Amino acid sequence: MELKAIHTDDSYTHLAxxxxxxxPGVGEIENKFIGYTAARKKGAVIDLSGVTFMGSMxxxxxxxxxxxxxxxxxxxxxxxxxxxxxxxxxASGIGDVVAIESDETAAVAKAKA
Amino acid sequence: xxTTLRRTITNEVHELESLMNATTNFLEDQNVDAQAVYRxxxxxxxxxxxxxxxxxxxxxxxxxxxxxxxxPEEIVGTxxxxxxEFNPLEQELKNKNAALPExxxxxxGIHIIKELLNEVNYRRENEKNILExxxxxxxxx
Numbered sequence: 001m002e003l004k005a006i007h008t009d010d011s012y013t014h015l016a017x018x019x020x021x022x023x024p025g026v027g028e029i030e031n032k033f034i035g036y037t038a039a040r041k042k043g044a045v046i047d048l049s050g051v052t053f054m055g056s057m058x059x060x061x062x063x064x065x066x067x068x069x070x071x072x073x074x075x076x077x078x079x080x081x082x083x084x085x086x087x088x089x090x091a092s093g094i095g096d097v098v099a100i101e102s103d104e105t106a107a108v109a110k111a112k113a
Numbered sequence: 114x115x116t117t118l119r120r121t122i123t124n125e126v127h128e129l130e131s132l133m134n135a136t137t138n139f140l141e142d143q144n145v146d147a148q149a150v151y152r153x154x155x156x157x158x159x160x161x162x163x164x165x166x167x168x169x170x171x172x173x174x175x176x177x178x179x180x181x182x183x184x185p186e187e188i189v190g191t192x193x194x195x196x197x198e199f200n201p202l203e204q205e206l207k208n209k210n211a212a213l214p215e216x217x218x219x220x221x222g223i224h225i226i227k228e229l230l231n232e233v234n235y236r237r238e239n240e241k242n243i244l245e246x247x248x249x250x251x252x253x254x
Contacts, residue, residue: 056222
C-alpha cells in the first residue's frame with residue numbers, strides 16, 4: 001500500500017492511495033495518513049482511483065479522519081473510487097457523512113471551503 | 114476441475130494474505146466475475162478478522178477451516194472455528210444514520226457483508242461456530 005502526497009499547503013491536502021486497503025495495507029499507511037489529515041487540520045482530498053480493494057478497516061480510516069477534521073470545520077472528500085470500492089462505500093452508508101466525488105475540481109473546492 | 118477450495122489457517126491475521134491469494138486464483142481460474150470475487154474475499158476478510166479478534170477466550174493457537182465451493186449458480190463459503198459461541202449476524206450497526214460526530218467507526222464489517230452478499234447464515238454445531246456465505250457467480254447487470 002502506498003500513500004502519495006500530491007499537494008499540501010495552507011488551503012488543503014491532496015493525497016492519493018494506491019494498492020489494497022486491507023488489514024496489512026491500512027497498517028502500512030495509517031500513521032502517515034493520520035499525519036496528513038487529522039494532524040494537519042486542513043480539508044483533505046483522498047484520491048482512491050488506485051485502490052483495488054477496501055474493507056471495513058479502510059472505512060474506519062476515512063471516518064476517523066472525517067470526524068477529526070469535522071471538529072476543525074474541515075472535510076474529507078473521497079475522489080474517484082473504482083466501481084467495486086464504490087460499492088463498499090455505498091453499502092456502508094459513509095456517503096451520508098463523507099463526500100464522494102468523481103470530479104477533481106469539485107473535490108478540491110469542497111476541501112478548500 | 115476442482116470445485117472446492119479448502120484451507121486451514123491459524124488464528125493470526127497474517128495468515129489471511131495467503132488465503133486471499135488462494136481464493137483469488139481459485140475463483141478467477143473458474144471464470145467467476147470480478148464483482149463476485151471481490152465480495153467473497155471481502156466477506157472472508159471481515160468474518161475471519163472478527164473471529165481472530167473477538168472469538169477466543171485464551172491466547173492459544175486455534176484452527177479456522179475455510180471451504181469455498183463452486184456450484185453452477187453460486188459460490189458457497191463456509192468458515193468453521195472453535196471459538197466461543199458467537200453469532201456475528203446478531204450484531205446491529207449502531208448510529209448508522211447518525212450525523213458525523215456521533216457516527217461509530219467500528220462495526221461496519223458485518224453491516225457491509227449483510228448488504229453485499231446474497232445470503233449469510235450462522236449455526237453452532239459440535240462446539241463450533243459455522244458461518245456460511247452465499248454469492249451468485251454472476252450478478253445481474
